[in-house]
Amino acid sequence: MRTAVIAAQAPPRAEGSRPVPSAPERAEERELVFGGFRYTCRIVRQGAPQTAPLLLLGGSSQDRYSWQGHEKWLAPLCTLITVDLPGYGSSDFLPASYDIGFLGDAVQHMLTEIGVPEVNLFGGCFGEVVGLRFAQRHPRSVRRIVFGAAANRLPELYSEAVPRLTQTLERGDIEGAAEGLVRLFMSNPEAGKVRRHAAVARLLQRQFMNQTPDDIRKAVEHNIRLVTHGCYEPLPVPRVPTLVFTGEYDTLCTPDMGREFAATMPGALFTTVKEADHLVTVERREESADLIARFCTDRSVEGLPYCTEVEAPCTDHTLAQV
Template structure:
């Protein structure tokens, strides 16, 4: 979840570091030239299966890696990743999207499941003439991204999933009927309180960066939903409960990383390990001082982790991450 844009106050030294990183990112392939600054963003309105949807593209004319497709959570939209662009856009072309049923795109009835959304992703990439992408999926974006990778494996170069699981969390399944009834009767403040508790860890669980500030902004985001937002949110919950989030289909053998906040109580680290164990050669790690909203609470660090993985730079021994694990290898060893 990260529909809102949080721009924290940066110390002058950190701001200088961020600017330098954006202008001159580390070279990923020997002596290749430093990438140029990204071009202005463009938007494309597309239609798939009779439903209009919109994508946003920030092009990089001198990329060091394949385009990066960012699929966010159910309350994210195509603008949610602008805060990450300073670190990611100098490396490659970025693509974000409001799939049918989300953001400003057309309402999508719950009868259309995850396969439809995965195929909409493929439709978009064909329209954009992008035969392969580095794929990031966060929260619900992982559900769509994994199905896309399973159904269209040849279009995926690398996979990264954050705040991810291969089953619906019990907390979510228990909360959905209650939240649906609350939204349907128009008790927005009550629903917002419930959603904040669902997506954020208990403050006593452990230190989470900017926990109070993010909780306030998340509350405001939910309270300020339009009737169209609420209608889509109810339909989204119905879609997930009806269709489920996971199919045990083959996953392409490509470089894969699953990560989550160390205090994620919705999609717990153990659930992330379970997902990684189903993916050939997948690595897993936790991000310190973060919960389910890791890409909001630790924006620069999550962007750095994504950038490193997409450019084949080392990701072990990062100061903001826990140990790097290989759950799929451990699972295979346990079976022998």
Template sequence: MRTAAIAAQAPPRVEGSRPVPSEPEQAEERELAFEGFRYTCRIVHQGSPQTEPLLLLGGSSQNRYSWQSHEKWLAPLCTLITVDLPGYGSSDFLPASYDISFLGDAVQHMLTEVGVPEVNLFGGCFGEVVGLRFAQRHPESVRRMVFAAAANRLPALYSEAVPRLTETLERGDIAGAAEGLVRLFMSNPEAGKVRRHAAVARLLQRQFLNQT
């Protein structure tokens, strides 16, 4: 198991008479292995938390660093945990034969290994699917949960793209498949700057600090 210390970000300025949250202590990375697959989690520690640790499970194209822009709002409130589960980011490749239950159990394995008995859970996009299965199989580990940005059905755009991308891969055109995936999942360059980071962070603050 590998642990690496990373410099923590300063806490945000707080308006009005509300108390200023304590600054997070530091971030560390833990290299773990589940059922033979190596994976890595990132923990931003908070020595004086106001709520349980917040586990952020992102989408299929995100990794454990994708939520760093939210840390200046969230890390002063609680310990933050992000993870590259098997098949994500820098972790080991996961064959398609492994299902969502495997990923849900990998989440529980991570929490057990890092000594966190209970979390507030946020799942975004595909992270909602993994988070829901984790909560179903390990409800004792979830204090509160919020899910966002997941569709209740597969859009026609994606249904039409899957056969086309599969054919591209079968031809061995890796570059063409990669370009198709980027066009399918990423915002168009003309879309401009995304300005919703602060709004998402404030939503999480309200959900996890005000609910009982």
């Protein structure tokens, strides 16, 4: 185990009826092994939590440090857990023969190893795919679910782009792959106003251009894994409070796809975040953190100025939090 201590952040000022948070205590990293593959998780401890630990599972191009920008809003409320699962980030390469179920079980292995019996689960983009499989296979480990930029099937845009992107990466055209990935993840500027659109596009371009040979190898294997095994299985979903959201201009996992996905989950609520697209958690970092925090601490998500009207697509709305 490697443990790295960081300085605690000052708690934000209380607003209205918002609970007064406590400062997080410390952060640590744990190196673990599951199925013979080494992987690493990051834990930001909160000694006086207001809710269960929050597990943040990000997209395939995000790692355990990608959520540090959200910590000043989330860490004062509860313990935060992020992870580079096998095959992603700095963890061991994972052959495509290992499917999403393996990754879902790796999440449960991590929680068992670090002594966390139950979490509030957030999954964004690919993190939603892994998070859903984890929740389906280990329902007793989940207290609440929040999914962002989510869908219950592989988007056609992605399925069409995968062969081209894979070939581009395999022949070493990193610039071409970066441009393709930016177009895939971000909306057309003419679709509608998206906060920080140009800045986030530059950030993504730079991130993709700086990929190491190991990153590229893992990215190619990730695409093969999704195409080979698919993302979704019709397994029961835990009957826990659930919120699904996406950016109002998301062209990859569109609002209609998110609404359709929410309709399959018992009692789920659905909303879109204004002036955002698929990268809603990057473009509107504070707002997405606030939305997650509100839902995980049983505060209302109705009438928020940065969201559209909250819907209940599933007719079984007995577990919805409004």
